[in-house]
Amino acid sequence: MTGILILVSVLYYNRTLAIIHSKVSDIAEKNISQTAGLFNLMLQGYNSLSKSLNSNYELTRLLQETASNPAVGVINERTITNIIGAAYYSRSEVVGIHILSKDGKVYSYERQFAGVIDNNYAQTEWYKKLGESSGNMVWLGLYPGSPINTMQQQEKVFVFGRKLYDLTNHKEIGILVIETNPSPIMEALSNVSISPGTRVYILGEDHKIIASSEKKGAKRPELDKLPAPSPDDNIVVDNTSDQLIIGANTSIAGWTIYGLTPKKDIRAEVYQTTKFLLIVVLVLIILSTVLASIVSRNIASPLKLLIREMKKVEMGNFSGSVNVNSFDEINSLVSSFNRMVHRMDELIETIKISTVSEKNAQLQALQAQVNPHFLYNTLDMIYWMLDEQENERLSRVVLSLSQMFRYSSNWEEASQTTLGRELEQIRHYLTIIETRLGGRVRTDITAEEAWIDVRLPKMTIQPIIENAVKYGLEPKGGLGYLRVSTEAQGNKLMIRIEDNGAGMDEETLDRVRDMLSHKQVETTNGEGNGSRRGIGLRNVHDRLVMMFGETYGLYIESELHVGTVVRITIPIPPRGEDFQ
Numbered sequence: 016m017t018g019i020l021i022l023v024s025v026l027y028y029n030r031t032l033a034i035i036h037s038k039v040s041d042i043a044e045k046n047i048s049q050t051a052g053l054f055n056l057m058l059q060g061y062n063s064l065s066k067s068l069n070s071n072y073e074l075t076r077l078l079q080e081t082a083s084n085p086a087v088g089v090i091n092e093r094t095i096t097n098i099i100g101a102a103y104y105s106r107s108e109v110v111g112i113h114i115l116s117k118d119g120k121v122y123s124y125e126r127q128f129a130g131v132i133d134n135n136y137a138q139t140e141w142y143k144k145l146g147e148s149s150g151n152m153v154w155l156g157l158y159p160g161s162p163i164n165t166m167q168q169q170e171k172v173f174v175f176g177r178k179l180y181d182l183t184n185h186k187e188i189g190i191l192v193i194e195t196n197p198s199p200i201m202e203a204l205s206n207v208s209i210s211p212g213t214r215v216y217i218l219g220e221d222h223k224i225i226a227s228s229e230k231k232g233a234k235r236p237e238l239d240k241l242p243a244p245s246p247d248d249n250i251v252v253d254n255t256s257d258q259l260i261i262g263a264n265t266s267i268a269g270w271t272i273y274g275l276t277p278k279k280d281i282r283a284e285v286y287q288t289t290k291f292l293l294i295v296v297l298v299l300i301i302l303s304t305v306l307a308s309i310v311s312r313n314i315a316s317p318l319k320l321l322i323r324e325m326k327k328v329e330m331g332n333f334s335g336s337v338n339v340n341s342f343d344e345i346n347s348l349v350s351s352f353n354r355m356v357h358r359m360d361e362l363i364e365t366i367k368i369s370t371v372s373e374k375n376a377q378l379q380a381l382q383a384q385v386n387p388h389f390l391y392n393t394l395d396m397i398y399w400m401l402d403e404q405e406n407e408r409l410s411r412v413v414l415s416l417s418q419m420f421r422y423s424s425n426w427e428e429a430s431q432t433t434l435g436r437e438l439e440q441i442r443h444y445l446t447i448i449e450t451r452l453g454g455r456v457r458t459d460i461t462a463e464e465a466w467i468d469v470r471l472p473k474m475t476i477q478p479i480i481e482n483a484v485k486y487g488l489e490p491k492g493g494l495g496y497l498r499v500s501t502e503a504q505g506n507k508l509m510i511r512i513e514d515n516g517a518g519m520d521e522e523t524l525d526r527v528r529d530m531l532s533h534k535q536v537e538t539t540n541g542e543g544n545g546s547r548r549g550i551g552l553r554n555v556h557d558r559l560v561m562m563f564g565e566t567y568g569l570y571i572e573s574e575l576h577v578g579t580v581v582r583i584t585i586p587i588p589p590r591g592e593d594f595q
Contacts, residue, residue, distance in 0.1 A: 209280075313341050320339060
């Protein structure tokens, strides 16, 4: 064993020495190629983020729209901020998004201190670079702080941007600036390092440093004299000087990544490997002699006994146990095996008991299903008794109540339904409301046949109708009108619920809107109709957002003593796709 070990060690040393010398440059080349690819993917993601904002029709329209009504202007600004915020939260490394419109307005969404703008940004170099561009992405590089927000100067940011254009007429409408956390870039640089002394630089097209891993005060090489990567494979490997130079181009931003590794660091790795190998060989020679005798006497026999017991466990016999007296490690292994077998036996028994309990629970669940059917049958019996007595008005109410209860308690379809079934449920509900209010409410439900099979969350329209009746039409006192209609706008379907009830004043309307956007947290002791009506509306809005996304939900308009309009916005499936 000793002779074989020495022979293998010598061969291993020679082979390792050859591999270290011949493969270091290959490893460095692969690392920098992977890093360049990683930067391309990262920058492509940033480029896609900026393009998604530029191609947002609603954003470009609002940036060009001049609102004569201040309230509409506030809503437009809030919508723009929400669109920017959706892009902000689409990538975790984004720390700030700014849009500088042609009319001088600045729309920002940042981590903190949003809106503290440097008024002299138009004279800065980065603004001039963006102004001179023609809509392509401009990579501005690392900045010690936000170039726009004067309150965010404590941490570095990576900045890039582009001009925004109206894609219909190619009209310039502003400038987009995005700030991101530079940590992903700096972490990617570490992939190029092959030794502690490796320095990594990212150079722009003008040979200026975009980012680097050099330590403060270190001597910087002449970057403009570094060899350029080959145009064929975009990689350069220079091994002629006292350091290994690896370079690669990035196709997205036109950057060049350089890794400079001193050759003394590479030789140090070889020396360390040689020293370590000699120590290991000496130790293994000694240990091989000692262990050869110990294994045969104290390890092999207990392990064979343990293997025999394990085979018994394989056959399903969990009653056996192993008793040995060997090294502590072997004794610990055997003890663990005995505990494992005992635990497996206990778990099998527990599974048997759990299976019986589960069957009992299923039987109880089947019995519990009788109760809803008993209520359905009882309501149907009352309906037929009233129908026989020709009490048509009350029988309709009972029938509608039965249908509502059957609809709301049927969870076979989970939490989704179709617009047609939801409107059918609303008609039953309005039958009860019209009867209860003695003809003081007139209703009109119209829906285009094309949208009957569109999916939406169950119980979406009923809470809105209930709020309209309770807080709008009942306080009105006179004859009230309630209208439900549908309207398609692009790829969105608007379900419009309109009443001519009491309406809401500006303060109540703002409170309800804030509650929908979660700017106001509802408490259990909230006062006022606005706060109480907002609970059900917020529940509907949250379910719509969870099912379809942030761009869908409830939108409310109201005027005191005139009425209220609630619009439910849901997506229309693309042509050719099933509504289901």
